[in-house]
Ligand SMILES: [Fe+2]
């Protein structure tokens with residue numbers, strides 16, 4: 001669902017543009033993983049995942065610090081921060097799964113077999129782990145184990161994407177109205193600047209340039225209009 | 239994934255055809271979930287899902303009764319049958335394989351819970367005729383999880399349980415197990431499950447099932 005965004009009623013509505021950019025990226029990432037379900041080179045997927053992870057981490061951190069931290073006594077703001085933590089945790093578990101390599105899909109089987117062996121041979125258990133894995137690999141076949149690992153990976157990518165989409169939707173429904181209510185336009189512009197510009201970086205525009213690259217011509221115009229307002233505010237403050 | 243079966247090496251291999259039907263009906267449900275949105279497609283999803291779920295639950299129950307470790311033990315006491323322990327000699331590989339075969343029933347429980355999760359999404363979030371985007375996403379996600387877990391489960395069953403059963407059961411006994419899987423004796427329409435499987439197969443594969451000469455009313 002990529003409906004065109006045609007207006008920003010208040011500065012914080014730039015969030016819709018940013019979320020749209022994230023959705024586009026996530027869909028490409030998921031598609032890439034979908035194509036690699038049976039095997040094949042994962043590097044295009046991992047490259048996209050790294051791009052996504054870097055951006056979502058920056059986005060969530062900036063939101064926590066500049067958008068929700070000022071919203072004291074607000075349950076939706078705290079929920080939003082908790083959702084960021086959950087998203088980070090789930091992304092972390094995906095990284096951990098990736099790091100386990102091609103045979104990670106055997107995890108559940110290994111665990112079940114080890115549990116059964118536990119009663120019988122308590123001492124040599126650790127050494128057995130490798131042997132158990134070897135038996136399973138041999139019986140199921142390496143290609144099929146790899147395909148199984150890829151299926152698990154694909155499932156994790158889909159889970160992560162759905163979590164992200166739910167989060168965006170919650171943020172748009174419960175947090176943005178609060179921001180609109182409680183923050184002045186100037187304050188909202190300040191939040192937007194922290195979301196779009198990375199002042200700590202040698203390339204402060206890396207995030208706004210990426211968002212722009214994911215948008216339609218009309219949406220780019222909206223973003224450019226907002227950036228003009230950002231610049232005006234910062235010149236005023238300078 | 240959807241390659242055609244051209245021969246059954248033993249009667250029990252008919253279970254692979256059942257698995258093919260379970261997988262292909264799952265793929266159909268997923269496809270309908272992707273399109274779910276309007277009133278008509280939600281109805282179509284409910285129908286396809288109910289049908290898939292009935293088939294799955296039926297086979298889980300029958301397999302637990304006919305192919306569980308307890309059933310296997312009973313099997314080895316039948317006259318002329320070879321005991322599983324006689325066939326599989328000690329050592330780690332043997333233990334791992336036995337454990338994987340024994341885990342089949344636990345797999346059924348987990349899959350049943352996943353089926354229920356799909357129902358929760360269907361019943362809880364949708365008291366309406368059309369589906370909101372978010373619910374559709376959740377539906378697709380749950381159906382995908384279920385399908386992928388089912389893939390693992392069927393693969394394990396084919397790798398660990400079926401070979402063990404094939405070695406311990408006579409051909410006649412295998413035919414009887416398959417007959418009881420494919421004819422629902424508790425139902426006033428015992429053929430429903432055979433038809434359910436057959437619909438997902440190619441004409442050649444249906445011939446393979448027919449070639450087993452199973453009969454809905456044959457005596458044990
Ligand atoms: Fe956001």
Ligand SMILES: [Fe+2]
Nearest residue numbers: 060063084171
């Ligand atoms: Fe957020």
